[in-house]
Amino acid sequence: MLIHVSAEKIETLFISLMRQITGGDFSESNLWLSVEVLKILSNNWDWLVEEPIVLSSALYVYLRLLADHFRLGGSFKLEELKRMEIDFCVKALREHFQLSMHIGRDLVRILQDVTYIPEFKDIWKDLLFDPKSFQVSEFSSLSNLYWRRTPSHFFLLRISPQMESQLRFLLTFVKWGSQKRYQTWFVKKHLYWPGSESMISDIVRFICCVHHPSNEIIHSNVISRWAVIGWLLKSCRRNYYEANAKLALFYDWLFFDEKIDNIMNIEPAMLLMRDACWECFSIY
Structure with a gap:
């Protein structure tokens, strides 16, 4: 009507x-x-x-x-x-x-x-x-x-308004060292039922392409986007969903064009790779 x-x-x-x-x-x-x-x-x-x-x-x-x-x-x-x-x-x-x-x-x-x-x-x-x-x-x-x-x-379409507000809170106000209880709460709220893992790739795309923190937040003690994505990748219990989440993380990097793309879209992938490299070096 x-x-x-x-x-x-x-x-x-x-x-x-x-x-x-x-x-x-x-x-x-x-x-x-x-x-x-x-x-x-x-x-x-x-x-x-x-x-x-x-x-x-x-x-x-x-x-x-x-x-x-x-x-x-x-x-x-x-x-x-x-x-x-x-x-x-x-x-x-x-x-x-x-x-x-x-x-x-x-x-x-x-x-x-x-x-x-x-x-x-x-x-x-x-x-x-x-x-x-x-x-x-x-x-x-x-x-x-x-x-x-x-x-x-388009990335907002697969993130409910409630989930969006909670992710933005996590990435705007939660300090390093305090994130675990917020992450646990988020999982119980949004990723606890069978099949919910499929949403992780959508969340990763939202964090990479929609939520771009200010310079003030980047240089503060607020938990970084790359760390939240790293936690989400570890939350994947099936290889299929983990592969989809990794593709969502690196997708813009594969076709990056500085004339049309935003460097903030690929920043989490770069920093997560840097962190992974430091972990490898620390082993030796």
């Missing part, structure tokens, strides 16, 4: 709703929200195409969710949701790839997580070997995406 009457700020409402869908959470309430938001978007496709930010945001969100949902077998409702997610994402990529490109280089990163799904195998092959099939003049190879920096608002 709000879409039909062109309600003001309706696009902001949908983005806020998508931020409330938690990755790795297979509870009935979370799956219900995933289904209902996707139904509204799919049933209002003409409106969605006229709102590029909403379409590209929804594509980013549901590709990430699909990577979690597809690995889990279960109820009819979950199977229905997976089918809806596949249809929506494939349609967005095939029919409106130019709008999908707004995601930038992270589109390739999140697509790699779903290439084992049959419908996306063909898309991946076309991205690699037949880019002209997408009928976008600006896209002739994957390099066109790799050199597009992903806008920071």
